[in-house]
Amino acid sequence: MDLKKTNAPVNTVTYNKDEIEASTGNIYKAITIIAKRANQINSEIKKELIDKLDEFATYNDSLDEVFENKEQIEVSKYYEKLPKAHALAVEEWLDGEVTYKEPSK
Template sequence: MDYKNSEAPITTITYDRTKIEEPTHNIYESISIMAKRANQINEDLKKELIDKLEEFATHNDSLEEVFENKEQIEVSRFYEKLPKPTAIAVEEWLNGEIYYRNPDVTDSKK
């Protein structure tokens, strides 16, 4: 998924509790689902960032030589400016983009 085009807020905002708990009718279950999704997003972003930084890495055996690669700094700054994984997860939850299921609840249609 492309997190770079996310419309999630960068700053902290207050959400309506009823909108968050509406799909599950349980605020704790909703928060748990969003937390799991935020962990997934965080892992994806972390892997993507490490892969991009590895492209610019210069491997030296000497610990005294430290090179500041401008490309690495720019990539790092770009990822720092992205919305936090929790904000992206909340935005996806409110837009109905997260699939979830509870295996303990049986479907009445079956």
């Protein structure tokens, strides 16, 4: 997933209910699928952030020293400005990029 190329809104947006439920015919099923995808996206972003912050980690036994790293702060600010996982999931859903299977079929 390329987070720089996304068009997901950073702020709250109202979506058309008919567009959301169009592919499933059921708004609750669509929201459940979007929520599961949002959880996947959130865990991917979290893993990526932790990996990047581990590069800057310094392990000290002393609690007295607090070390601030400018690069670490910049990485954190970048991830704070990204669209939320649910906004990314809704964008993927509306673009038809999410696939799902129904266990009953």
